[in-house]
Amino acid sequence: MAEYKLEVTTGEMPYAGTWDHVFITLFGNEGQSERIELDNYGPDFTKAATGTYIIKTCSSLGKLLLVKVEKDPYLVLSEDAWYCSKIVMTTPEEDVILFPCYRWISRGELVELRGGRAMKVFEEDHPLLTDHRKRELTLKKNLYQWKIMAEGLPHINSFNNESELPDEIRYSDSKSNETLNTEMIIGVELKLKGLYGSVEKWKSIEDMKQIFWYKKTTISEYVTEHWMEDDFYGYQFLNGINPNVIKKCSELPPNFLVTEEMVRPFLEEDSSLEEEMEDGKIFLYDQKKMDGIPARDYNGEPLDVTAGLCLFYLNPEDKLMPIAIQLHQQPSEDNPIFLPSDPETDWLLAKMFIKNADFIDHEAVHHLMSTHFLAEVYTMATLRCFPVIHPLYKLLIPHFRYTIYINTGGRESLFGKNGVLRISSLGYDGMIELMRRALSEMTYSSLCLPENITARGLESIPNFYYRDDGLKLWNIINSFVTAIVEYYYPSDSDVQKDTELQEWINEIFTHAFLRNTASGFPGCFHTVEEVIKFITMVIFTVTAQHAAVNNGQFDYNSWVPNGSLLLHQPPPTTKGESSMETILETLPNVGESVNFAAMTQMLSEKYTDVVPLGAYPEERFDEPAPKQMIKDFQEELSCLSEEITSRNSELKVPYTYLNPTEIENSITI
Incomplete structure (x- = not known):
């Protein structure tokens, strides 16, 4: 007689336990056990519990290869899925073997678990394991199939919506409930304020502070107060949500018609653009890949997106300052170079159009x-x-x-x-x-x-x-x-x-x-x-990269003037004709603004069902x-x-x- 001790652990998430009958069959290289029900006195397989069970066989099964897990209904009319985390087996030879599961097991489903050390395909040494490996991959390739979302883009999974996805790759109940609750709270706040769906234009920049009364961060408040400042504008291209777009500029692009006379006032005294480029102090933002892409229609008229260029200077205080902006790739009389010395709202508009393209590119x-x-x-x-x-x-x-x-x-x-x-x-x-x-x-x-x-x-x-x-x-x-x-x-x-x-x-x-x-x-x-x-x-x-481009979206772009996915008015073609009224007409209306702001909150929200980098709760x-x-x-x-x-x-x-x-x-x- 040989004894196998099983420690069966049920997951910690809500509804992980089951009342159903659970059966185990052991397969070794010298035989297999009978199909045995795991049943102790009292409730089995409750949430976050580990149950210990003894399986007796006439003799040792040799090297343990597979554990087959099956679940039969306790109540015929109701589904009662079970989340099995792992099974730890102690053999008669005192070997302790981990069989990871970490998946939901539904009624009538048969699950075969592999245990022991990780194995590559050419290391398999038993026909049963080779066959199991092939069957597992065949099943998964039938389940997870490719589909083309659009020509020229990465391919996607073939499921049409979340309801079709297997349980083991879906959100936990707590994650689903929290995201729905966050969405509901945001929606209720914006509707009660009369902002959601409003087509009115903002009457002042100050009015935009009413979008969120309670949701604020240290950085979002800083952005609200400093978004117009040039040094903070430059800072965002290094440490904002899109830090992968600027590059050192050792030679101006031939289509960027910045002259020495234009930018000399913004450089160190007695220096020149050429000298600053040689010293590695000039940097370029160039959105040329967006050039020629038609914008969408809005109320029957096409919108504008500028595939612009922005020149930055690293000043003696180590601040990255924008010093010249051209809003279109092709130079022309209607495409002036905007400078920090231009009228305040002209320069602000130019920066806003660069940030509009940058936010679209980022997203x-x-x-x-x-x-x-x-x-x-x-x-x-x-x-x-x-x-x-x-x-x-x-x-x-x-x-x-x-x-x-x-x-x-x-x-x-x-x-x-x-x-x-x-x-x-x-x-x-x-x-x-x-x-x-x-x-x-x-x-x-x-x-x-x-x-x-x-x-x-x-x-x-x-x-x-x-x-x-x-x-x-x-x-x-x-x-x-x-x-x-x-x-x-x-x-x-x-x-x-x-x-x-x-x-x-x-x-x-x-x-x-x-x-x-x-x-x-x-x-x-x-x-x-x-x-x-x-x-x-x-x-x-x-x-890391996803955190860098995702987690700061509320911080930097819930304040819509700092970065908007939508601008209504065309970019300026001449200088000296804009005003704060032009800025307000250019920004999204109230309903559009709150839509974008709500998106940034949803994408930056922290939820309790989080596994931080380096934590591996699944053994x-x-x-x-x-x-x-x-x-x-x-x-x-x-x-x-x-x-x-x-x-x-x-x-x-x-x-x-x-x-x-x-x-x-x-x-x-």
Whole structure:
């Protein structure tokens, strides 16, 4: 007689428990057990509980291969799904084996769990496990299928709405309830104030402070008071929500007709534009990829989006100052160079049109496409190509929690008939074209932060906290990924013969980057180093980069004048004809403004169902080495968090978005 001790843990979320009957069958290389019901005295499988059960067999089953879990109804008429977290098995030989589950099990569903150390496909040594691996991937490829959202964009999942998604990738009940509650509270406040749906124009800038009475942050209040100031305007291109657009300028573009005489008053005394460029003090914002994209119609008339250029100067006080703006790519008499010495509202309007294009570019390209849409491809490829026993599945899947769910619903709420991005200046078609152009130009190095910073010449510009924190995070993530990958792939040949890994990167190359070889993205892996770099990029993108472009949206853009997705009036073509009335006529009306502001609150809100970067509440690795690597990763993140917190205490405008405690482990909102 042999005894197997099972410790079965039920999840902590609401309704995780079950009254149904749960049955277990054990499979070893020397036989299998009978189908046995797990039943102790009193209630079994209650929320957050671990039950201990003994299974007796006539003899040892040898090396334990699989655990089959089945659930039969207790009450025939009602569904009673069960969330099984894990099963820990102690064998007669005193081996302790972890069988991760972390999924909902429905009535009549059969679930087979793999346990023990992570295994690559070429390491399988038993026909039962080889067959199980193939069946698992076949089932997942049938469940998770690709669909084209629009030509030239990353491909998406084939589910039509959130209700079709499998339970294990959907929001938890608490997350769903909190997001719905937040949406309801925002809507009630705006309706009670009579702002929601209003088509009236704002009567004054001051009136916009009534959008939110209670929801404020230290930074949002600072933005409200300082949004017109040039030094704060420049600061935002380094540490606001779109920190990846400016670059060092060593030579003016031939279509940007800035002269020495125009900008000399804004440079250091006795200096010149040429000298400042040589010293690395001149920087350029150039929105040329937006040039020629038609804006949407508004009340029968086309709106305007300016594919503008803005020149910045790093002054002796280390402040990045805008010194010249051209609102269109093609020079003409109707396209003057605006300067800080121009009438105040002319200069303010020019800055607002640059920020309008920048916010559209931020939302469509740097936020949606470069984090959300790419993350969806990484998630889909991981679900389709790696069985749960694969080491890279165990490493990556915590970073894809809720991503398919938020993207599936978000496409409707953002791009749907009344979605906020549809009412932007570009509208749906323009946004799609902008993303299409951006993807065609995207390079692998642009997603790898160290290379991105070097390519833009921003290695030494001061007060660039996104760079400082981001590079430290990149290195910490890279060290963690290096340790895990080298543990499971000791040689390049291990990489080359892992057919599941090669299929994974090929699916990503095909469905994210549309097989664009000029982009530099890999379509296969040859070395361990290539795998480490790519997985570092993936984890950085879905954690740190998403936090950088998402978490500050309320801080910086709930104050609509500082950055709006929609401007009503055409950009100025002459100087000296604008006024504050022109500014108010140009800004969105009341209803549109509150729509945009509400979006920024929803996207920046903090919810209780959060897993911060480096926290892995689901126990998936069974070996001591990767468990220790996770602890080391967490310690490094904790040290960085203390360092950032200390620095921020000295700053007038703290930069918090890349503090590890503020970064989620996956894209969930």
